[in-house]
Amino acid sequence: MSFNDIIGQDIAKEIIQKDIIKGRVASSYLFVGPNGVGKKLTAINLTKTLNCLKKMSEPCDDCVICKLIDKGHFPDLILISPNEKGNIKIDRIRELKQILSLRTTAKRVVIIDDAETMNDEAQNAFLKTLEEPPPDTTIILISSNLNYLFSTIISRCKIVKFGRLNISELEILLKKHGIKNHKLLANLSGGSIGKAVRLSESPVRKEAIKFAHFPVRKRLSVVRNLKDISIEEFLDSLYVLYGDVLVKHFGLKVRNTDIDLSDKELPLSLKGMDVIREAMLALKYNVNSENVLYRLSYKLPELI
């Protein structure tokens, strides 16, 4: 696995590779971009290239070190990811500091996956290390949502932006993984591979389409059948659908490429989107999800 195997992300790859070639690898990076677009892969490739015995701008994938890293046995690649509760706590950072205080002979790389899940204490505890890490150490923060990271953290890192994959790139990727309907899924997910995979496994979109087209009474039966489906994802699918109705009115590209949407006037789609966002917000504020859906059933304009 080398840089070339990462689909898309030309600019991000170029930035990293140029840093390596010019010997300007920074002490801390922040890789930002949607989930599943190759951030972690790039970080691992960076580790490989820095430590590869052949010293090129690409990892050779053949030497002992490259193989070690691929197998996850390389001692100087430290990977920190959220615990089962989905956050990174201050203890993990303290542990990391302890490890970093020891010397190393290799080019050490620390990868913090989902860095935004660090809680306040962890982020604060990390600031000093991040600004001036020990020699021969590169810290790579990976995040899909900068809003939860302190500006003081962000400002200490070299930011590398990872764009969303474009639709055709994602299509290729999905095909490679043997996922059916790759074209539709690529469109639906708007370029996020994680979302595409989730959508391929879940009936959520079908339910959402039914819901949107049904009159109120029948909608309630859909709501009752939603037990196994995450309501957030259901609302998300609805939002995409009404977004499609909006752009369809102006003859633009839609995401739900497989269904025939009737042309609706602008106020209908805007009303729909507004109502769905309201429901999403209510869920965020912990309103009883059933109530949210019932209310939505009554308020959402029908698509027929």
Next chain:
Amino acid sequence: MYTVFARKYRPQNFDDVIGQEHCTTTLKNAISKGTIAHAYLFAGPRGVGKTTTARILSKALNCNSGSTPNPCNKCTNCKEIMQGNSLDVLEIDGASNRGIDEVRTLRENARYVPSSSRYKIYIIDEVHMLTKEAFNALLKTLEEPPSHIVFIFATTHPQKVPQTILSRCQRFNFRRISLEDIINTLKYIIEKEDVKIEGKALILIAKKADGALRDAEGMLDQLASYSDAIIKEEDVRNVLGLPGEDVFFDMQSYIINGKTKEILTLIQQLTESGISSEEILTGFIEHLRSVLLVSNNINVGILDEEKEKYTKASSKLTANVILRIMRFLLEAKKEMRYSENPDIYLLEIMARLAAFKIVPIEDIIENLKKIPIKLQKGRDAYKVKESEDSYEVSQPPPPLPPQVPTKLKDTPPDKELTNIWQQLASDIEIESKALAHTLILGKPIQMDEESITVMFSNEYHRNSIEEKKVLVEKHLSEIVGNKLKIIFKESPVIESKKESAILKKALEIFSAEIISKGG
């Protein structure tokens, strides 16, 4: 290992600290006069020089050549501080050593005199993260520390530091660094590093840094390694993922002209090319800000040759309209943060914005002015109806009198009688509010020893009272003292209407008003 610009060009002297003269000058003077406080608090946003100044201050205090505003950076003390291994300058990360135990250790150690320098200096960075207990444990030491101790606290969140700590420190507020200062500093680094950069690219970086020098240096660093010969504006946009200026001019004109299709197409293209919708929204808000400021001749770091473009763009818009659009977009930006589908959300808000008919506030006021006239008319129309059975005719029209008195005017009743009637209503209110309310609508006309005559204009009201006649009579007898019968009468509506029409005409002819009415 490679050192990033921000660390490589960390100022080593007070004079090198950019844009914080109000702090550095005070500190320099304090050192030369020997009035050194025992606790300092440096507060300010990220990347403006708090930690840097703290380190310079500790060098200045401990330099071998004596406490001096200009540390030599050559002596062992200065060097040790720069390398971060001085025994007497302890840089503590307040965020990781935040508990009471750490503070207790610190207090223990503070008793010992410095090993080789004048002062023992504790720099506590990110001090806002200390726990409440830790802060409290520090209070006594902070108030009267041994003479060889200097505390320097640095924080981005001074509001999280307890008042009791704040009041024991000399506080310095660090400011965001101005665009000009950032540009000049970057120019200095560019010269030193032999990097070439386009003027526009430089301004773009400085703007994106948003007042934080470290951010600016970081971006420059990144671009220096990304670009081959010269850093172009396009490179900056590529690396930072920013759309070009032209895009925003297009967006603006589409919105003003209500071209929904065009703006949605543009946004779909942009997001598909990998630019994040947040960046588009932020960029557009900044663009509007520039348009607003440039049209008012305020410099926002726009090259002279481009100013014309902005002035032109502002010509179709009043400041009010721009501000209203900005307000809408800022709201939207807040919501976008938590959106799962920011791309679609951006399409939605842009469709909404383009669907707005943007009317200058002056026009709205103009329209509003017309409304009272209409309202006036409406009220007059209403009054004509009302005056059919009352005598409301006067110029200019006084506010509408409440319904009950108008009706009573028909036959100004005996004052005593009215009082009795009201007393009755309020007595009954205790038992039945509805009944009391209906009673008020009736008009007692006359009372003799056996009966009281009441007139109701509405049959329904009369009937409902009649049903409760027994109750009403009982209460009435309590007030009056003897038993009275209630006689109901329907009001002679038609008659009074006729009469009032004649009266109205008479009033018009004589332009008179009614003073009293007999009978």
